[in-house]
Amino acid sequence: MKRILILLLLVLLPVLTIGQTKAGGIVYDDAGSPIPFANVVFAGSTEGTITNEDGRFYIQSDATYTGLKVSFVGFQSKEVALPQKVNYDLKITLGEETESLSEVVIYTGKQSKKNNPAIDILRKIWENKRSNGLSNVKQYQYDKYEKVEFDLNTIDSALINSKIFNKMEFIFDQMDTSRITGKTYLPIFINERSSKVYGDNILGKEKEELEGNRNSGFSTNQTLIAFIQELYNEFNIYDNYLKFFDKSFVSPLSTTGIDTYNYVLADSTFIKDKWCYNIIYYPRRSNELTFKGDFWVNDTTWAIKEINLQVNKSANINWVKEIYIEQEYDVLNDSVFLITRDYFLSDFSLRKKEGSRGIYGKRTTLYDNYTFDKKLDEKVYDERVSKYDEDVYTKGDDFWEEKRLEPLSKDEKGVYVMLDSLKKVPKFQRLYDAGAVLVSGYYEWDKANLDIGPVFSALGFNDVEGLRVRLGARTYFDQNDPWRLEGFGAYGFKDDKFKFGISGKILLDNKARLIVSGGYRQDIEQIAASLTTSTDVLGRNLASSSLVTVGNNDQLTSLKLANFAIEAEFLKNLIIRSDMSYRTLKSASPTFNLDYFTDFSQTEIASEVKQTELVLSAIFEPGKRTSGYGVERTTSNEWFPTLFLGYTKGVEGLFNSDFDYEKLQFSYRQPWRMGGLGTFSSTIEAGKTFGEVPLGLLSVIPGNQNLFSIYGTFPQLNYYEFVTDTYATLHLEHNFGGRLFGKIPLLKKLNLREIIGFRGAWGEISNENQLINASNIRYIAPDSKPYYEYSFGVGNILKILRIDFNFRGNYLEVPDARKFGVTGALEFSF
Template sequence: MVFDAQGNPVPFANVVFAGSSEGTITNEDGRFYLQSDNTYDALKVTFVGFKAKEVSLPQRVNYDLEITLEEETESLSEVVVYSGKQPKKNNPAIDILRKIWANKRSNGLNQFDQYAYDKYEKVEFDLNTIDSSLINSKIFNKMEFIFDQMDTSRITGKTYLPIFINERSSEVFGDNILDKEKEELKGNRNSGFSTNQTLIAFIQELYNEFNIYDNYLKFFDKSFVSPLSTTGIDTYNYVLADSSYIKDKWCYNIIYYPRRSNELTFKGDFWVNDTTWAIKEINLQVNKSANINWVKEIYIEQEYDVLNDSVFLITRDYFLSDFALRKKEGSRGVYGKRTTLYDNYVFDQPKQEDFYDERVTRYNEQVYTQPDSFWDENRMEPLSKDEKGVYVMLDSLQKVPKFQAFYNVSSAMVSGYYEWDKANLDIGPLFSAFGFNDVEGLRLRGGARTYFDQNDPWRLEGFGAYGFKDKKFKFGLSGKVLLDHKARLIVSGGYRQDVEQIAASLTTSTDVLGRNLASSSLVTVGNNDQLTSIKLANFAIEAEFFKNFKVRSDISYRTLESASPTFNLDYYTDFTQTEVKSQIKQTELVLSGIFEPGKHTSGYGVERTVTNEWFPTIYFGYTKGVEGLFDSDFDYEKLQFSYRQPWRMGGLGTFSSTIEAGKTFGEVPLGLLSVVPGNQNLFSIYGTFPQLNYYEFVTDTYATLHLEHNFGGRLFGRIPFLRKLNLREIIGFRGAWGSISEENQLINASNIDYIAPNEEPYYEYSVGVGNILKVLRIDFNFRGNYLDTPDARSFGVTGALEFSF
């Protein structure tokens, strides 16, 4: 540790090996850890306002050093001791920062029309804080050999055990004129799970790349304020600490640290060149009080090299994160480490635009099973002895029955399916095994799907369920096959016979195995008896001719009737309103499209896994009800549109917005109308109205709006007694307008009054608190109008379990 003469810790002091540029800075408590592959005899410790101090290193490994710095005494009248908040005016560090802003667009790859480079990426996960109690634990009985690979972190000084490693070699092409980039994967391998693209894609999204010059650095679903941000002056304190030559380039050293706690900020330092104002080296360590879950430590290093005497390009990026349930110093966790190396830059060699739009449509197993000779040639730095040992250790570990059982349980908890490998079946979803509602009572459900690997060209799936109150058996079966990889031409079909709450969504699902949360709930407000017995047969053809733009054509036949004696879907079949029918038989032709720009997926089979979430979803659909076809009852047309967009708002948090609109042309009964989705659950469900009852508003023309903003703790973090709780503030607004024609009101013979919010738009608003105990969210919902409607609920509380960083 580093102290001043009074015994107070000195945060953000520079600590380097004497005679080198290898170093670090102390944390808020004055602690540091420094490691090198080279051997040095001394440390040099410096901080503005104190005398530089060299400390000898008598051994190759030195622990628990205590270093005391003396204040500068020669010219006290001229010395400024920097502590706490730094001035924004007359601060040379901020003058340099402004020059970085002015030159950032003329640095790096932005200077060139086109670029290409080789990239090597290594991601490793390690179990850390290894001690004798863990080694001797019964959990690792007959697996003790794994501890032969233990090492010590050069960043934290903690012991760790590598448990997984993934290597990736690729070539990147970019065009700044077209604003497009493409990465061609040449090889990928990992220890134990070499061909699992879902796992590989998860790792890629977990450690997505970022540009240090951007205002916000986005990872772990958070937006951290960059120390080079144009808003950095209001977020960080900056101190000009040193200047020196780094590989014949004169550079300035600037230390930075947050002005406030609990915000998504860093501490660290960077070296910047004095002519190009480009970053030469930078390290970033997330502030320990930052409002982020499950991550105890984040440390980043980036190095840049000089090309043609003036162009600084990134050559190395190192990212370490410490995942842990608790942030206490001695708590055990898992390190996630990513090292990315860049080489062989080539510029201004243009390629055709369709080169960047071309998609990889088929799984190439060779990419995931490259031989050792490929990695010897393409690996930009050799693996350490311990990293090499991970491959051998994981191969041995998978032969241990206890490890295989642990893997199976973990996989089932994540995916919701139990893998029955011998039969090539997945049993589940496990989380749907139990349910309850007023019609079925206790409901038991079992299901399975075929699964050979994630690139299956076809898949069958089915379920069976039984309600102990209605004593009825429900079932469903579906299948799909991928006919053409390039166009992603898929043919699917299936049949379902079930009980469902059809008033919980404006867009009718054509998924024969789909079932919404409102259909089965243990906790509701009021009765949950307005359920429908549905029999649905569907056949569909879909294709994706352009990336992330899917078109689909369906033909479906369904019958609808009430599942409860206290609820009905009755309608009149004649003008005199004397004949009533309770069952709806309907054939529909549906043409729909979904556009999701920016969506990332893994796998090449009939089903793919979405690996990111920050992209918009645009849906449009046209439905034609055909009277007489398969004894269908009604002839009508329906248009529907929805647009959902999640937004990252930088330091202000995250924002979600959804717009839905639709219109039905023709005379139809209640079961075919558009019901504004209420929510009588005590769960917060985005896209529904928690203060509306089911079937409270019925329309044939509608428009709805859902807005929600999560401040991410920005407000609570400034309140002293709330700061340490890391709570997050959430506000929401929901609105709906709709109307219903006289013809559609007259056909109604049910026990429901058709009321539409056509006099004025209906609205609700809510305030909520998230991240309670890191997993719980509570919303307080207020109804804005239509308070005189029978059984109107003016206020309610809903909650949800949320697992997020």
């Protein structure tokens, strides 16, 4: 009975909606062909939309209207009566405006760049964009309210009656209809955020002070909140490229927009006593990261008053079927237009077909109470929030009634109650647990406050251990834990040996982020897969336990490592760390050795290295954002550089340590967004060891004998192929994002992405370090000429797979040199 009532509610919902006007349909020409990008507005208003590539439209308003006005340059405008509040499946035909065909351009295709009044207006926008907005004042403050909601969309009877929602049918009581797409949807999550923003354009600094945050069911989960913030990061409509979902979309206001979009001057009218022009724009080419839509621009300040953007459906972007953006601006200070409202809707879906089901992500941001030229002490901007303030995440209803700049709808209010009820349903809890494992890699054992995993490290294989099984766990009370213990146990069925590791860390001071850590590990590792020696006791090397490799993977090392470290972050994103470690290294395989001579006469040989090291290192990651305030934090963004500088001192004699030496290492990694050209990654590493050391302590150019593409390694190098004590490496990779394949007719619809890569290495090894080697194998270093590789890759295969074709550039005469290879990786990206 309850299912029938919900189904009836779904059927009757459109006609029971009060105080709204809804309309949808298709606009045709006289020949019966759909008209794309036609302008559709409620008669007597500026509320409107444009038709999509198939001539379809959907429009909705909270106000009551009795008609639509449909216009298209080169055609006669037409008013259509709306006899009901809800009018679907309208078929509207526009006749050609024959009397003025010689005076206007019909924009069914590419528009002329010359003598186009819309482009003349666009140039005025470029000239004046820096005199509009917050950059025109010295200091500023404003209130900011943000609401993010996720909705399950395209609700039908089949979904309501599906087994997955058995005993959870009550959630469908909150269904509504989207004013943008006309689809039914069910709100399933809502997050509200209220903050105060301070900025100083002279200092070039800005700070956002969070005053309150709450969401339905997960109010104190800062990691989830940070994920939402990064998913819907802010952007400036006047920038050449708008960056979200890890993509760079060409803005319709871009200075390169003339080559990317068609522009048509469609209308002009008063909007709140300001005369404005209406310009429609749409992309010149398909498959590019572009929009379609229209905007209203003021005729004196040439500032945007209103704009809407809808991503082109053929754009090369995964998992997102629709993106729709609205922004509104108002005159708030001396004719300066400032944003007052920003609405962002995205439809996440596995498929882009019209009827496919997905999830709406909706963000509404409101801005109010602007204050200008109020100077604050510079210290205000440099202060960091170092402790978790529970009060911020548990504000009461009175706070939100005051801070909300627009009220919640009845359905939005219901989400808070619905999700609290849903969390008590055992079936929902099981689904939630399964999802958490896929996202985090850990199974949450709540009763014991333990996370079991990572589950993806449970199985591995190498020539020494054979099949390897691994089980790990870590303490987890919440994401602000001031201390954490972690450990693992592993067993190899071929070598019949047990391996284990345990570590602990504690946060002693929140403000300076002073952390003390220590641990011990006894394991098998491929130490030739990384130039920078990890001080992470529980670090797991993919090269030592991959399921599939190329050639023999027997050059493994039996490692015992004890480490103690102190680190601090006195300045934001600058971590200074000091380590003291003791490790022993010996070969784990009879076909590989780390033997070295212990005397000048080369008569005594040792097979095990015992070494004590003191390490001082610094990591600087400007622009990095994190969530949580505990001993471990989660990184919530990725487009920032990483600089590493390390100094290592080997101390002979301390705890029977064998060698005295020094090592300097430096690395710099920078990902770059290249606008319409895609993304680019670059990494430089360099290092030098001073003193005589055996193979286990030298710097090996990292090879990769896996079938997985691992950035930072050389896929055509075997392990230990190049051994150095002085080195420099370069890694470059560019992903065009489908810009080239999108121009090839047969490949266009596949949305493939082309990737090119280049890798180079130079290094040398001293005679002293050659002579200490007792393995009867002379080390080779790429000193006479740098070694290099290059690769061509195809990404986004079936949206999840990347394949790289790798070529060795030189040193082809080296025994067992691999001239060509194929590697792959699973990539889940937008």
